[in-house]
Amino acid sequence: MQQFAMYINGASANGYKSLEVINPATGSAFAQVQCGNSDDVDSAVAAARAAFPAWAATPWAERKAAVQKLAGLLEANMTELMELVTLETGKPLGGLAQIGSGMELGGAIGWTQYTAELELPVEVVQDDDQALIEIHRKPLGVVGSITPWNWPLMIAIWHVIPALLTGNTVVIKPSPFTPTSTLRFVELAGSVLPAGVMNAVVGEGDVGAAMVDHPDINKIVFTGSTPTGKKIMQGAASNLKRITLELGGNDAGIIMPGTDIEKIADEIFAACFHNNGQTCAALKRLYVHASQYEQMGQLLAERAKAVVVGDGLDQTTQLGPIQNAAQLRIVEELADSARADGGRFLAGGQRIAGDGYFFAPTIVADLSDGSRLVDEEPFGPIVPLIKYDDIEDVLRRANANDRGLGGSVWGDDVAAAAALAMRLESGTAWVNTHGSIQPNAPFGGVKQSGVGVEFGAHGLAEYTSIQTLKIAR
Structure with missing residues (x-):
């Protein structure tokens, strides 16, 4: 040792x-x-x-x-x-x-x-x-x-x-x-x-x-x-x-209606799940327009089921375990709470059997603001998809959280996405990316x-x- x-x-x-x-x-x-x-x-x-x-x-x-x-x-x-x-x-x-x-x-x-x-x-x-x-x-x-x-x-x-x-x-x-x-x-x-x-x-x-x-x-x-x-x-x-x-952050991502979601699905998934979601500025609440909600859920679920979870020393592993047993319990509690709130689990939702602190990458649909999984930072491999119909309403909901580290807007119309991103109450606002930080750009949070x-x-x-x-x- x-x-x-x-x-x-x-x-x-x-x-x-x-x-x-x-x-x-x-x-x-x-x-x-x-x-x-x-x-x-x-x-x-x-x-x-x-x-x-x-x-x-x-x-x-x-x-x-x-x-x-x-x-x-x-x-x-x-x-x-x-x-x-x-x-x-x-x-x-x-x-x-x-x-x-x-x-x-x-x-x-x-x-x-x-x-x-x-x-x-x-x-x-x-x-x-x-x-x-x-x-x-x-x-x-x-x-x-x-x-x-x-x-x-x-x-x-x-x-x-x-x-x-x-x-x-x-x-x-x-x-x-x-x-x-x-x-x-x-x-x-x-x-x-x-x-x-x-x-x-x-x-x-x-x-x-x-x-x-x-x-x-x-x-x-x-x-x-x-x-x-x-x-x-x-x-x-x-x-x-x-x-x-x-x-801590509870970063929201908003996908604008009409966006080519197949084009961004890989990057959205990585923004949510890199380091098993254990990053302050990971994407933790994903708001999707009703017209593309089911398709986006399916795209993310496919990736969650295909990603390789295992020991980080194995070169083929993409996601490792949750870092500690206490954080694993928090993720399990939030998954149970999501079930109680009527969440529809498109992928994952359970601990992976074995000695390590592994939890299956999880996508949960049909939750809304007020559910613990939406309102609280899970800091683990579990992400809620939240349906919206109106841009002004989704902006209000994204900003209603007491955290304000980062946030993102995704859309084919970059100017419109940037204009909406500037209205997010967050220390950093990203357009068509999320969580990308660099040493020459100031980084910090607002609110709590x-x-x-x-x-x-x-x-x-x-x-x-x-x-x-x-x-x-």
Whole structure:
């Protein structure tokens, strides 16, 4: 069984106990990880605080070079890291639409390389005989990163790379379900970064709470559920921490009447089911016009029945298991609720027999708003199809949800689809695609899907504070 330790002040660190990490494809442990507590958080924060002045004073070009070396480490160790991601998450090496652990590592490398090239130049707002006024961006201090189990390594990269580039130091807490790839990356990064610049503490909710409450952490970056995000927002008030929260979504997709649905069926299916639906910005509610409703249901059901579900280490697998037993129970409960609400199951609807946490890809018709499966985020391989007759009514229904991460409109008339997409109450609106994110486009939610944005110059700036310099003349 593989062994992993925490990483504090440039060295491996043991905790007060070990946790077993389960491979969800087998239901058995493949690794043991050292688990810390609030004392370990204190040690990690103290190391990050001590390292901050020198790292903040390091010239931008040198920090950029360090980040570029981290991209090189990810690339050089890609095979090992891909296998760890697959073992801990269950996602396939390749995956449906090539969205698997290979894509996760490729994305991590690409985001690191792109972010390394970003800059936050001094902005001059006045330069005349009265005064010189400049706006400078300065690092915040110690950044606490709390990451989820669905995309553990790539989301860690999203959190820590902009923090490091802007001169902050980091304490990261990976999910106890999926800590191995993050711990291995932090260990590799130790060959590039000075001691204390990046630290990793593994733990459960008490460790996350200790980070949120810690007076020497200046910012919390969190990706995860809305209820946990609300607790973090409350806890961050203790010292007015900056926060970036990317929270749950229940993304709607609207197919406009008359759309060539055979042309888009594969992409719609992938948007719903990649990573087994365990992506915040997956398509989770699909609204289809009554004139094409039955045909769309049949097209998606055919794909759900044909997709290859299995162990992610098998190169032929397209969808793996649900990541953990608790999430599997949630999906089962939502399927039962859909049956009680009169849902018509076109495909799937049940757990797949075996030791792993497998659930058959499921398409449910004849539900509407007010059903749990429509109103709640399932975060699993189950998608409701909702019939509509009127565009204005379906827009109202799509916007009625309290989440607002992403949304999409699909149609042959691109201008009409874009006009409707702009009326979605979502941080990102897609046309004829869904969930496609990239490192140069800001990404974040509205309503109860988050606070702040990530990616690009807008996301980079969130790791800094503004200092205005005025020189009188």
